[in-house]
Amino acid sequence: xxxxxxxxxxxxxxxxxxxxxxxxxxxxxxxxxxxxxxxxxxxxxxxxxxxxxxxxxxxxxxxxxxxxxxxxxxxxxxxxxxxxxxxxxxxxxxxxxxxxxxxxxxxxxxxxxxxxxxxxxxxxxxxxxxxxxxxxxxxxxxxxxxxxxxxxxxxxxxxxxxxxxxxxxxxxxxxxxxxxxxxxxxxxxxxxxxxxxxxxxxxxxxxxxxxxxxxxxxxxxxxxxxxxxxxxxxxxxxxxxxxxxxxxxxxxxxxxxxxxxxxxxxxxxxxxxxxxxxxxxxxxxxxxxxxxxxxxxxxxxxxxxxxxxxxxxxxxxxxxxxxxxxxxxxxxxxxxxxxxxxxxxxxxxxxxxxxxxxxxxxxxxxxxxxxxxxxxxxxxxxxxxxxxxxxxxxxxxxxxxxxxxxxxxxxxxxxxxxxxxxxxxxxxxxxxxxxxxxxxxxxxxxxxxxxxxxxxxxxxxxxxxxxxxxxxxxxxxxxxxxxxxxxxxxxxxxxxxxx
Ligand code: UN1
Numbered sequence: 001x002x003x004x005x006x007x008x009x010x011x012x013x014x015x016x017x018x019x020x021x022x023x024x025x026x027x028x029x030x031x032x033x034x035x036x037x038x039x040x041x042x043x044x045x046x047x048x049x050x051x052x053x054x055x056x057x058x059x060x061x062x063x064x065x066x067x068x069x070x071x072x073x074x075x076x077x078x079x080x081x082x083x084x085x086x087x088x089x090x091x092x093x094x095x096x097x098x099x100x101x102x103x104x105x106x107x108x109x110x111x112x113x114x115x116x117x118x119x120x121x122x123x124x125x126x127x128x129x130x131x132x133x134x135x136x137x138x139x140x141x142x143x144x145x146x147x148x149x150x151x152x153x154x155x156x157x158x159x160x161x162x163x164x165x166x167x168x169x170x171x172x173x174x175x176x177x178x179x180x181x182x183x184x185x186x187x188x189x190x191x192x193x194x195x196x197x198x199x200x201x202x203x204x205x206x207x208x209x210x211x212x213x214x215x216x217x218x219x220x221x222x223x224x225x226x227x228x229x230x231x232x233x234x235x236x237x238x239x240x241x242x243x244x245x246x247x248x249x250x251x252x253x254x255x256x257x258x259x260x261x262x263x264x265x266x267x268x269x270x271x272x273x274x275x276x277x278x279x280x281x282x283x284x285x286x287x288x289x290x291x292x293x294x295x296x297x298x299x300x301x302x303x304x305x306x307x308x309x310x311x312x313x314x315x316x317x318x319x320x321x322x323x324x325x326x327x328x329x330x331x332x333x334x335x336x337x338x339x340x341x342x343x344x345x346x347x348x349x350x351x352x353x354x355x356x357x358x359x360x361x362x363x364x365x366x367x368x369x370x371x372x373x374x375x376x377x378x379x380x381x382x383x384x385x386x387x388x389x390x391x392x393x394x395x396x397x398x399x400x401x402x403x404x405x406x407x408x409x410x411x412x413x414x415x416x417x418x419x420x421x422x423x424x425x426x427x428x429x430x431x432x433x434x435x436x437x438x439x440x441x442x443x444x445x446x447x448x449x450x451x452x453x454x455x456x457x458x459x460x461x462x463x464x465x466x467x468x469x470x471x472x473x474x475x476x477x478x479x480x481x482x483x484x485x486x487x488x489x490x491x492x493x494x495x496x497x498x499x
Contacts, residue, residue: 035367
């Protein structure tokens with residue numbers, strides 16, 4: 001126990017976080033690896049939030065005038081600093097969020113990737129030139145910086161999700177205020193310190209360009225309700241989104257919502273079953289089932305059902321669960337006791353409606369919550385299968401007809417990620433055409449998206465898109481400009497207004 005505290009102290013010192021920030025505050029920082037308290041983090045009160053939003057507004061007013069490629073230079077330096085700090089940051093994410101080493105490193109890599117993407121974007125924030133119906137006129141659209149961007153992030157991707165938002169927001173000319181999860185404040189302090197190093201090297205970045213607001217729910221609420229914040233990008237539960245969305249709509253602010261997922265995968269009769277097994281295993285058990293893209297529902301064709309379930313049971317039985325500091329562990333802890341309780345509740349509810357549960361038991365005791373991933377054979381898509389439980393539970397169902405199973409697949413509230421395993425091109429295309437999710441994959445699992453595509457989902461997942469493709473547009477406002485370079489004044493639609 002003492003050892004982990006020592007490790008954290010060394011890591012945070014190296015990453016450039018002041019001791020006071022995490023030892024002299026009121027909010028406990030806890031590791032799910034042991035339940036041990038690692039520090040007491042300083043939080044912000046209402047007055048500090050107000051003052052920081054003023055600073056963020058001032059930073060925006062100056063940063064918006066910096067040419068976009070120059071703004072890209074700051075993000076390029078940030079990417080360099082992240083590369084230098086990658087190992088330390090990954091270790092911190094491992095200790096604070098409980099991820100295994102390769103997933104922790106992967107998360108930091110995702111930050112580096114989005115920085116690279118954003119640097120390229122900083123020279124590609126194009127608008128269109130549009131044909132006009134009036135002679136001697138030119139019409140074009142121009143993208144302008146938006147304002148202060150608020151980011152609310154979750155414990156399960158404690159650093160990457162902020163970076164997806166911040167890297168784009170910054171090249172687009174905005175300032176950023178970030179409310180990290182109360183479960184992962186140390187990672188937030190660390191990546192903010194890394195960013196500060198990049199800003200110092202950059203030289204003339206405005207003070208307050210990227211700020212961290214650590215504390216409870218009231219901070220999220222302040223961001224949502226404050227008219228100085230032009231856009232709030234919020235990742236979390238659908239319940240959270242339901243409270244945030246109408247408040248943002250009420251003041252006509254922009255929202256990017258990344259809410260719950262209830263991701264399904266179909267294994268068709270023609271599937272490469274070895275590949276499908278690995279895809280499903282990572283999708284369902286990876287990150288201890290705590291990704292919004294985790295595979296939660298598995299539809300197996302009747303012809304392969306028995307054999308595939310047997311192999312899955314083997315994989316579930318042999319996967320190493322434990323402290324990610326130990327070798328070969330693939331499944332780390334749940335984030336806390338509440339997550340464990342919710343998992344057990346869902347398994348109980350599954351049994352009550354005829355589910356047959358394999359696994360799901362707690363491993364070890366004390367203040368950390370490790371569980372064997374659970375495989376639940378379900379008689380149908382009923383009970384807890386309809387809801388997201390943020391834990392490693394995979395509900396398995398049998399199907400006979402592809403169209404019917406695609407309908408069933410779509411018949412849940414969330415619409416984030418989906419997958420089919422098949423070698424039949426018709427089946428693959430029928431699935432891609434019909435899946436109602438923001439992400440639909442063939443022959444790979446539901447999780448582990450690259451940053452180059454737009455990330456997000458439909459229905460109760462919230463509709464937002466982050467990271468790649470044209471997600472940047474949400475962080476800018478579009479102006480349509482029409483310029484008359486003639487000496488006449490023709491009106492559109494042939495309207496005449498002669499004085
Ligand atoms: C999340 O779980 O909140 O596609 C984000 C993935 C990761 C991001 C997940 N790139 O699984």
